[in-house]
Amino acid sequence: MTSQDAERPEAVGTSRRSKLTPEREQEFFDAVLDQLRSCGYDAVTMEGIAASTRCSKSTLYRQWKTKPQFVAAALRSNRRVRFTDIDTGSLAEDLRQAAAAAGEGMGKDTGLLQALGHAVMEDPELKGALREALVEPEIAALRAILARGVARGEVPAGHPALEYVPAQLFGMLRMRPVLEGEQADAAYLVRFVEAVVLPALGLP
Amino acid sequence: MTSQDAERPEAVGTSRRSKLTPEREQEFFDAVLDQLRSCGYDAVTMEGIAASTRCSKSTLYRQWKTKPQFVAAALRSNRRVRFTDIDTGSLAEDLRQAAAAAGEGMGKDTGLLQALGHAVMEDPELKGALREALVEPEIAALRAILARGVARGEVPAGHPALEYVPAQLFGMLRMRPVLEGEQADAAYLVRFVEAVVLPALGLP
């Protein structure tokens, strides 16, 4: 219960006005993201977050001016790319691993994408944070995988199926729950890659 | 403006208590659907719908007990399938036409799907209405197209890419706006079908 900061090496000489530790801040963000995923954007309330993290609304409003800014900050805190480490030397295998990685951990990010749906339309800051935190890094990493495959000569440059690969992966991830009522897990996505993506690219 | 019922054969002997004509009812539903598409579920308010259709909240609440029930009724009124008329005798051409049809008119339905995102989680009635009105009919029609192709021998039965076709189409429709910021129009979807779906099925 008490402030369990122990030592916090980065916050020594610098002028950190807020006494909130980064860990504490992350607690807020995690609460926001959980709430977003489970109940949608409108269900994220400053009062709810304050209550569930045992802080006060004042504290939240001291750090972030408005709710959209708060949510945007939480999104940015979530930035982390899953596809960057993938580089097996074979495009087919890279794509399989990307599919597996997507299935493993990305139900979460897809949930966020879903939750923010229309809220994004109205607040440009939210929109920017969403793209910056979730969409663009993953897309870029995926395109890098594809570019390496092209550079190795596995697929001819400009192959018409190339441009659709990222959207296909994300699309399947997003649509399977809607169409079939089941999560798009790693096994499903790997099967999809092997049944559709690889053949479309002319790979075995 | 006046009650333009003319004749309404179904409402003769039976006890139709409400004096609302079906056309009037459809006005309400259209307002709900428009609002859903443009601003999301939480933006649909009984007061807003009442105002924009020049009826009174009382009227709405006389017909439907709660807002979710009202929205569900509106969804069900929207049921209409777009893919059923497609049957050119060639699977490739059928899929091209389906893609075009999807691009033409279905930004609308996809908008609904998006708008209802999480609201669906909380109200089973809404969830049922959504599936019943939007998801299942289109999927079924698409599967029928595929089954005809299989029956004609254009694609071997059990081809692994078959099961993914509906999700692919819906997925692209849904993800392009997110990933590229542009609508997935008919031309885009037809190109996608030709670049990915047909090759994956082993069609020219």
Added chain:
DNA sequence: GTGTACCGATACGGTGGAGTACCGGTACAC
């Protein structure tokens, strides 16, 4: 020890939407 500045709690004003209640008008039945 003293000061300062932040934290957590709580109370408050303001807004907006869900439902409800009531009322006058009117179309249709008979």
Added chain:
DNA sequence: GTGTACCGGTACTCCACCGTATCGGTACAC
């Protein structure tokens, strides 16, 4: 013509949330 039942309008209660203000407690600086 009279009655009935529904429609549209409006006013109302209730409630949840945003964002602000105020206050006591306390950790840390010096």
